[in-house]
Amino acid sequence: MSPKRVVLRFMAETADKPIIYQLIRNYDLVVNILKANINPHKEGMMVLEIQGEPEQYTRGLEYLRSLGVTIQPLSQDVHRNETVCTHCGACISVCPSGALYLERPDMTVNFDEDKCVVCLMCVKACPYKAMEVRF
Known part of the structure; x- marks a missing residue:
């Protein structure tokens, strides 16, 4: 259950939705926002550290993808x-x-x-x- 760092990229349509709240509430994940650039009605980017049970982590990422959020591991x-x-x-x-x-x-x-x-x-x-x- 060590934390994993990921970069999320949002489309303008999803930037103002409470998706991080949903990750915490519905998937029981611990989320630490390391960096964020989110503005309503514009594309956004967020660097997160996510920790949780492997199955919940996978389900949470599937949820994000279903909303059109692009997920990349922090590779630098x-x-x-x-x-x-x-x-x-x-x-x-x-x-x-x-x-x-x-x-x-x-x-x-x-x-x-x-x-x-x-x-x-x-x-x-x-x-x-x-x-x-x-x-």
Whole structure:
């Protein structure tokens, strides 16, 4: 029952429906919204971490597909290149999940990949290109 990360893409017709509520209520799934861009009457995208019994998980994904929601496994990860990182801290201030943090007293930047929501803000902020995307 370890959580699985997926990317959902919604059509404009389903973006304003309570489908996440239905996943929780009808399929007994634990849902953690990691990132979302949903607007009524427009296409939307959401990154979820979903956890539950395998049968319920499968049924929940079938429900989403029946509504026309496209489901993809989260197939990219952010990785820090230790040989390039200078521990400048530029990435820390833009990280919304706290995956990048400053270790005191040695003042080094640490990266907790399990907390990363793959927003890619650190990739944009790093002046040394130490933060990399892997597919």
